[in-house]
Amino acid sequence: MNKQLSISTLPLLGSGVHTPQYDLATTECGIVHIGPGAFHRAHQAYYTEKALAYGGDWRIHGVSMRSGTLKKALANQDNLYALCVVDNEPETHVIGAIKTLSTLAEDRDEVIAALASKKTKIVTLTVTEKGYCLNAQGHLDTEHADIKADLVDPDTPISAVGLLVKALKLRKQAGYADITIISCDNVSDNGKKLQKAVTEFATKTDETLGQWIAENIAFPCTMVDSITPATDDSFKAQVSTTLGLDDNWPIQREAFTQWVIEDTFSGPRPQWDKVGVTFTRDVSFFEKAKLRILNGTHSTLAYVGTLFGKETVYQAISTPAIKQLIANLLSEEIVPSLGESSGFDLNQYAQDIVKRYENQHIRHLLSQIAWDGSQKIPFRLLDTIRDNIKAKRSINLLCTGVAAWCLFVNNKAARNETITDPLDTLLTDLAKSVEFEPQALAKKLLALDTMFAELSVNESFKRTVLDKVDKLLAIEKQFAREQDTQERVSLFDVLKGDA
Template identity: 50%
Template sequence: MTKLSLSTLASASAKVLKPAYDPASVEIGIVHFGPGAFHRAHQAFYFDALLATDSRWGICAVSLKSPGVRDALGPQDGLYVLAQLDAETTFRVIGSIRETLVAPENPEAVFARLAAPATRVVSLTVTEKGYCLGGDGKLDLANTDIAHDLTDPRRPDSVIGYIVEGLRRRREAGLAPFTVISCDNLADNGHKLRDAVVAFAGKLDTGLADWIAAQTAFPRTMVDSITPATDDALRARVTAETGFDDAWPIQREAFVQWVVEDTLPKDGPDLASVGVTLTNDVAAFEGAKLRLLNGAHSTLAYVGLSRGYETVGDAMADAQLAGFVRDMMLEDIAPSLSTPPGLDIPTYVEAILGRFRNPEIRHLLAQIAWDGSKKLPFRILETAAEAVAADRPLNRLAVPIAAWIAFIAARAKAGTPPVDPLADKLMGLGAACTGGPEDVDAFLKLEAVFPPSLASDAGFSTAVKAAYATLVQA
């Protein structure tokens, strides 16, 4: 067994896809905060492809807390194997991460990278928590990390503090600001990050805050690809297939999507050349993902569980259910969407259905069913409300709502609370269910889930009751 490294890369088996460039000759032009599995499966994958034609875009990966990535990838010269899971899995060595830093151990090394003239992009995948936002979506000045960073901005704890100090040093050196690309699943991510950075800077130096607001691009983005956690089974599979001992390989589904607001500087990375969608309407792509992909996921979860299925793949093997979901996506959800250039809805729908059928991804329906009271208003109910306003059919859109009610009733009867912030309330409603239309009436009074204008619509109520009756009689 051979340890993966630059010196052993040439010994990879013929079926392993290797970098189409010399990793040792790459220049670092990107600083990325939060180099977890998703970044290494997603953004690092795109930049690995870009390096084949432009050597300026190597990555300095910065961990804000844990040294795990540095300790795993350091002895491997930053290399790791990405397994792309599909009917036929492919194995690719990614070489785009050229440096790994642990911020608390050496903040000056991080600042040196942020202030380097070659650094043109700062990206981040730090989860929503890492943005230190309050309930209003604005920077929470009482957040422990933010309060610390405002008193000691040269040794920050938060990514906000690092970005602001890096921008301050660039301004002081007469350099243009870097572009800041949020890659977290946070609605309006780039704009919320910009507002947080400007607010933080304003507490230190209003001139700096004005400069950041006027000169720095914070494009909105949307990212998508299922990335299961690394486990020993993956490590063993990578070793068997590639011949390499890799301390931290990564796996994801073959499908990958990155949509970026078209505000990148002219001398920035040519992301479009490697399949990234540049658009002036990221929100439209977010809406399509939320309603088509997530809406279909929830439908498969609740209907699939009622039919005794365990995974998305199991549910998709039911031809009747798979056909129902496809029809709902194309005929009921698609008419509610705006379609920006670069998004072909029928093609996107078929791609989603293909992802759901992927035999290598084991996605549990029970997990997708979590937090239905919070998910369904955005995934299904907004579409239903628009269908009511446009006098479009409701019969299919009513099915996932009815299936959710039946799911809650079944959980209550079994004495097993759902994973949901409204679990106690839902258990009470579910326990009172008798299988009749009055069950639907009781749930529709739940204003935390159903907008009164929709719940009181006779057509919507009738459609949900009809779907519920079919489900409970099955």
Template identity: 40%
Template sequence: MTKRLNNAVLAELPPTVRRPDYDRSRITTGIVHLGVGAFHRAHQAAYTDDVLANDPHWGIVAASLRSPDTSDALEPQGGLYTLSVRSSAGEALRVIGSISRVIVAPQALDDLLAVMSDPATRIVSLTVTEKGYCHDPATGQLNEGHPDIEHDLANPAQPKSAPGLIVEALRRRRAAGAAPFTVLTCDNLPSNGRTVKRVLTRYAELVDRDLGRWVESDVACPSTMVDRIVPATTDDDRERISARLSAMDAWPVVTEPFIQWVIEDHFPQGRPAWEKAGAEFVADVEPYEHMKLRLLNGSHSTLAYLGYLAGYETVSEAMADPAYEQLIRGLMDEEVTPTLHMPPGADLASYKSALIERFKNLALKHRTWQIAMDGSQKLPQRLLGTVRDRLKSNASIDRLALGVAAWMRYVTGIGETGVPIDVRDPMAAHLRILADRADDSPERLARELFTVREIFGDDLPADPRFVEAVVSALTRLYEKGAKRTVAEFESRLVSP
């Protein structure tokens, strides 16, 4: 197949493929997005694509902060790519046109900073994952000893990190008398808008005290909650989708039908009418954020570690095991839901039922290994916040502790059959050193990992209820394996 997806072939695509309903040549840049991964392309870029026909001033220039892979795939396609929505009913294809170009930051830093500094850019959004904020997940504060932050503070005009890029662009705008852009984080951070505001303000203070005060007073950082399951694209996906297009798409994105975006409506320089595409604007995102982080993400991480250890390659395979489904339902209903405080009208029962069905989606090959990545950054938000709330209420944490214990077993880097695990985590080397010290003792392993205060803080390792629950769960995982532990779990909870 020699024909490549691009503007010239849009009119030739099969009629079953949805395509942009606007003239792409009229689109101008209003958004710069940092972190052009699959999630952004399945979520925010799709919402934006829906509104460009009525307002062409919100096109996206996307930036990759590390790898040129996405740029290499999309630049020959003029930024176009296919969004595949898969369910048991089949697959619907849509070509997204909201991204005009992709900049690789290490290769074109001046270009990226120039676009971010342009007054026409009114929003800078981010999906850089939890680790991209260079913060301490346990405290939400800037990690001033992070190598990228140390580099950026020594070379503020040549930043590597997301905070460094944003603050340098804001500094240039302030020097030119231009209004600041709105910073819109779409990552899974607790109170993500307030967290990114705190990180940016502190970094800016370290660059220049007056700049820090300006960032604190003038830069809007609305909080958001984003929700859509987006597995990694496979070669089989590329071949299948390209065949249906009769044109080669180097990097399509596969996702599920469900999509949600809840946003605090604070955009001093304006924003797209995303509500016309289904986004929900609210005064306070925090209840929705807790709902999603704790119910979806907490369950996902628990499934990922326990599923991977048991040999389940995908979430749907794990959920096909009745014991795993029962565990996840119990986690949601018994341990997470009591910690949530939703506004009137929020239907938690329907949300949880929808989650179970989404996890069971056989068409969505979401790998447990992919979800297991970067656990040191994810655990504080996904599981440990719920643990703290449960402990304050003197309530049980058995299922939460099992999820934490499964992470501990996973990051040893050795699976239940002795096969190495490819642990992808910014702290992987340090975690492996701690695990090696434990010499296969579950109790020693837990106590070694509890010393990582960036994950557990100072309070949880000092609480015997938490320590005993995790050590007990970890011991069972070592003695019985993940599959048998889960199979026996609920009956153990109700036994006298």
């Protein structure tokens, strides 16, 4: 049996494992993070770990809102854990950035004290969009159960929003305005949304507090990106072999990682800029690039790949003609839609995205990417189509993804399989109403003005999509008959042709 990973056993690690390059005994906390899940530990904590080598008391006090599972798992290993970068050239890092772990339900006084401490200069959050407690209009949802409870008893908050307001009230009283609150959730305009929730909650409890927060506390927007697969027993066993020590909760991620932060802070920050974090005045451009280049091709891969029996992103991108489709889609229709940006090489970013897809060590299921198509496609593909129509650029390959979604819906409904989508019932009923005839269903789907808006009456767009439906159907039928792999692959060439 291996010994447990801990500060005392670090000297037992092999030379190939990266270890903390700062003094774990003397380096204090300057960051409180709310929601220390796998993504935070693989992403923000990793960047902070690297920045700690440049000095400063920037270790992290992690706060779970409800679950004490992580706190218990890492308690006997001094909160150290292994991060494995999964790629053709794998790396293993022991992360020491998280100094303390607390659970709000169990350690309320400790958590509030840390947030209110003069030493704390940064608060980061990964609480998902639900944790912001906003309504459909983008304002604080005063009917949310947690918000209602916190407005009645603001000194014993149970929501992340209420917790932040409680801490900021104490900081206002003490005169500690030099704190920056950074949302790291995968939400557009995340900083603005978090600021809205916090200031509106504060104003309802104390109007002067709301005004003080609005005038003094920065909530920068961010863009975050990296795939973090779940930890299972086989991965834990693999890590134990690599370390020669046991780790109760190691994590893994792909090699690619990105963190873009709006360059507006209320106080000091770690030297994140020296370890790969991008600071910018305009995060929205990075968000738009990610949405179109990464998410747009992801959805296209999901629907085209699924149509031809592929299960994972790696399998789909490993099919030569699908890879060529994605490459052409990026170079001819997506990247040109984004215009110019100083300091951000869009073509290199696009190449990096394709390289990510080619990582055979990451099992990213197309079925999961295909979820919620009616909600994702408008942002991932349709906005790009709109811009290209206005600029008189091609929409040919973009429409391939839309057509593949139409066939995806039809095939799911015909097989009586659940379509994971908010419009599941409507989509299934539409398919049944045309007796699963693909062209007829595609016409009905394209007429959904709640999804396609003005594109639902754009004849050129509709003709292009319907033509792609026919081409995909023809390929699908031939694909099912062909036995020779090379012949099958050649059938995808039609996807690259003009409509």
